[in-house]
Amino acid sequence: MTELPDPAPGPGQVLVAVEAVGVNFIDTYRRGGVYPVALPSVLGSEGAGRVLALGDGVGEFAVGDLVAWKEGPGSYAEQVLVAAAELVPVPHGVDATTAAAVLLQGLTAHYLCTDTFPVTDGTWALLHAGAGGVGLLLTQMIRLRGGHVLTTTSTPEKAELSRGAGADRVVGYAEATAVARELTGGRGVDVAYDSVGRDTFDASLQALRPRGLMVLFGGSSGQVPPFDVQRLNSGGSLFLTRPTLNAYTLDRAELLQRTTELFGWVRDGRLDVRVGHTYPLDRVRQAHEDLEGRRTTGKVLLVP
Ligand SMILES: NC(=O)c1ccc[n+]([C@@H]2O[C@H](COP(=O)([O-])OP(=O)(O)OC[C@H]3O[C@@H](n4cnc5c(N)ncnc54)[C@H](OP(=O)(O)O)[C@@H]3O)[C@@H](O)[C@H]2O)c1
Numbered sequence: 158m159t160e161l162p163d164p165a166p167g168p169g170q171v172l173v174a175v176e177a178v179g180v181n182f183i184d185t186y187r188r189g190g191v192y193p194v195a196l197p198s199v200l201g202s203e204g205a206g207r208v209l210a211l212g213d214g215v216g217e218f219a220v221g222d223l224v225a226w227k228e229g230p231g232s233y234a235e236q237v238l239v240a241a242a243e244l245v246p247v248p249h250g251v252d253a254t255t256a257a258a259v260l261l262q263g264l265t266a267h268y269l270c271t272d273t274f275p276v277t278d279g280t281w282a283l284l285h286a287g288a289g290g291v292g293l294l295l296t297q298m299i300r301l302r303g304g305h306v307l308t309t310t311s312t313p314e315k316a317e318l319s320r321g322a323g324a325d326r327v328v329g330y331a332e333a334t335a336v337a338r339e340l341t342g343g344r345g346v347d348v349a350y351d352s353v354g355r356d357t358f359d360a361s362l363q364a365l366r367p368r369g370l371m372v373l374f375g376g377s378s379g380q381v382p383p384f385d386v387q388r389l390n391s392g393g394s395l396f397l398t399r400p401t402l403n404a405y406t407l408d409r410a411e412l413l414q415r416t417t418e419l420f421g422w423v424r425d426g427r428l429d430v431r432v433g434h435t436y437p438l439d440r441v442r443q444a445h446e447d448l449e450g451r452r453t454t455g456k457v458l459l460v461p
Pocket residue numbers: 180181182183261262265286287288289290291292309310311312315352353356374375376377378379400401402403448449450451452453454455
């Protein structure tokens with residue numbers, strides 16, 4: 158922890174008093190060097206808080222507004238500068254804690270089940286880490302869209318949480334492929350949502366039906382090594398994608414459209430946002446160790 162001068166907003170920037178910071182797996186990749194950052198660097202990208210000051214040319218927000226962001230570099234702080242184009246208004250009925258807890262992981266779950274693979278009535282999905290931040294939200298969204306979901310978790314407590322979010326079936330990682338076949342009459346699932354990566358990639362491919370879609374969207378267990386594309390052939394003309402949230406919030410209209418739907422589900426009670434762990438800012442090291450050590454469920458937050 159260190160004291161820095163209060164930042165002043167430049168053109169197109171907004172200064173925000175941070176009320177809650179979202180901790181995401183990507184913060185650990187940046188800290189560890191999987192995604193290199195220029196040093197010295199303040200970690201964090203997600204949060205929510207009140208507008209303190211506006212830079213030139215910012216017309217959309219006013220001092221005192223409650224706002225949230227998924228892409229505000231240096232968000233592990235009491236005050237942060239965020240580009241106005243990245244800020245979203247938080248509607249009445251959603252508080253700062255919930256907004257910081259749902260924005261990044263909720264938008265991720267949203268694009269995965271609406272666009273990467275549009276889940277519809279009767280879709281069968283395999284989803285790893287069902288009790289994680291993205292996992293609990295994506296499970297609920299798959300069910301909202303009429304799909305079925307088989308999840309994996311590592312403990313009975315996590316399995317219980319995943320069932321509570323609506324998972325049709327929860328199993329340990331070793332059983333995922335066999336149970337995916339059993340649940341689909343031998344055919345395989347339509348889509349595998351895999352954020353665990355290195356440890357689960359093979360099993361996810363094997364769980365797919367012919368022409369099924371493998372969605373590799375993270376590497377919580379490590380990055381997947383180089384891949385022989387012939388395996389898509391032998392698996393039955395499979396598809397593979399490695400999506401990122403930024404490519405599904407390409408412009409402000411897309412960001413606001415997804416956010417409006419997401420906050421709407423939160424406000425009308427259709428989406429339950431579970432904050433599993435809250436740490437003061439000076440315990441950030443513990444927060445990262447717990448997230449990487451599989452000791453968390455739902456969302457991890459820091460409070461300045
Ligand atoms: N591409 C995108 O757009 C995007 C956006 C957001 C997040 N993500 C990715 O989605 C994943 C989930 O993010 P999150 O913040 O919601 O984290 P999380 O799922 O809450 O935490 C990771 C979970 O992965 C499971 N896991 C399995 N093997 C693991 C291992 N060897 N080490 C650590 N964890 C392991 C653990 O659950 P069990 O103990 O139950 O196994 C752990 O709790 C991350 O990989 C992240 O990078 C991608």
